[in-house]
Amino acid sequence: MSESLIAAIKRLAELEQKVTPMPWSIDMQVDPKIVLRDTKFFIALRNAAPAMMKVLSLFEPGDASDLAFVLSGEWQPGTCVCESCQKTTATVRRLQKAARLMEAEG
Numbered sequence: 001m002s003e004s005l006i007a008a009i010k011r012l013a014e015l016e017q018k019v020t021p022m023p024w025s026i027d028m029q030v031d032p033k034i035v036l037r038d039t040k041f042f043i044a045l046r047n048a049a050p051a052m053m054k055v056l057s058l059f060e061p062g063d064a065s066d067l068a069f070v071l072s073g074e075w076q077p078g079t080c081v082c083e084s085c086q087k088t089t090a091t092v093r094r095l096q097k098a099a100r101l102m103e104a105e106g
């Protein structure tokens with residue numbers, strides 16, 4: 001995959017608009033006219049899956065609370081050594097890595 005994951009997900013969303021509507025099942029009736037579209041979507045999804053899983057695996061329980069702490073203005077990165085600030089700094093760095101992986105091409 002040479003495009004960024006951001007570009008891949010945008011392309012997936014475009015392909016997803018043209019496939020058999022959800023829910024999918026193993027015994028579903030598929031319109032023969034859109035089987036190729038389903039296949040193209042599935043191939044794109046399959047090829048993007050490892051990079052998507054790598055990014056998604058960086059999210060952990062409690063991240064939303066840590067980001068709320070950042071937005072509250074109470075987070076003092078680099079100056080406060082309390083447990084909340086240290087934990088939130090680690091969370092922000094981890095999510096920054098996720099964003100970097102989303103933007104990376106290759």
Ligand SMILES: [Zn+2]
Nearest residue numbers: 080081082085
């Ligand atoms: Zn603190």
